[in-house]
């Protein structure tokens with residue numbers, strides 16, 4: 001019988017599952033994964049009655065449970081009278097998506113195309129960029145940042161079938177410039193804000209964009225809503241080049257508090273937007289954002305237009321600062337809502353279990369999911385956590401081995 005030898009040039013399931021599954025099994029075995037709990041007023045309760053506050057939830061502004069957002073979902077479902085009128089939107093569509101895209105377009109100051117998730121948006125767009133159909137017609141060398149989110153890296157094999165793909169060091173501008181000198185066109189794929197508090201070097205990248213026509217594909221999922229005036233995110237706040245050389249996707253599932261994703265474009269003609277609707281993978285053949293999610297997003301967008309958004313952002317920042325005043329981490333002082341409380345690979349699971357028993361969920365990350373020596377408990381701060389909860393969590397973390405923040409430091 002013929003036996004298949006995989007190429008594994010851009011993905012490797014043997015390795016991913018071999019490395020990752022033991023981590024998940026150990027987490028689940030220790031009660032720190034596979035948890036089922038009902039949400040009641042900000043507190044989760046398991047069937048056996050254990051109550052805890054979730055400190056690993058990405059809804060940084062708690063908009064996902066905001067009464068207006070929930071009402072918005074229900075009202076839209078009633079108004080449109082259908083959850084998903086299932087037919088490709090290019091043929092027939094109810095006005096729901098157009099209304100959503102007009103609202104998000106006004107909010108973010110861009111031409112917005114919607115998708116059911118950022119992962120689906122990127123999986124659809126990146127191959128179109130690789131083939132030159134979203135851009136100036138030239139197939140660009142696709143340069144993926146080493147730390148680009150999994151949803152971006154997953155597009156490497158499909159991009160490689162349309163163009164050439166390379167992976168570069170994190171924010172390696174010298175490498176990028178070198179490629180720009182050699183290739184007709186280059187596209188750099190990178191997170192706008194990465195999960196440990198760093199932001200993409202938008203100014204330096206803009207220099208390459210101006211000099212060489214570099215195309216940059218940003219995934220700003222982590223800073224949308226949480227960052228910037230009206231929550232426009234880091235890229236729309238700071239990127240100096242907002243034209244066809246910059247493409248941004250952002251999830252609406254995290255701080256935005258609803259469901260779906262926004263693709264933000266500038267300067268592309270209508271025909272290109274049609275190409276996206278018709279050929280960007282699942283955008284063309286799978287379900288669009290359903291009307292409940294459209295209604296939730298419209299309501300969230302309205303909140304983004306009011307002072308309430310600023311208040312929620314301030315509350316989130318105050319909670320981050322309060323946590324930083326209690327527990328020392330490498331991220332202390334950054335504006336990003338995630339902290340990794342360092343622990344050893346040997347103690348982190350036990351520490352996570354003790355914290356959970358005391359009423360807080362924080363997720364342990366350890367080797368082999370992260371390199372040896374960088375294990376820790378991942379803590380995410382949100383606007384809706386109370387000062388009492390954060391103080392109590394800080395105390396428990398210190399009991400299980402976290403370093404207290406030195407007073408006056």
Ligand SMILES: *Cc1c(COP(=O)(O)O)cnc(C)c1O
Pocket residue numbers: 116117118119120149151191219220221222250251252253254260261
């Ligand atoms: C969470 C996250 C995603 C996934 O977003 P979905 O809309 O759920 O697909 C994609 N990219 C980044 C950078 C993320 O942080």
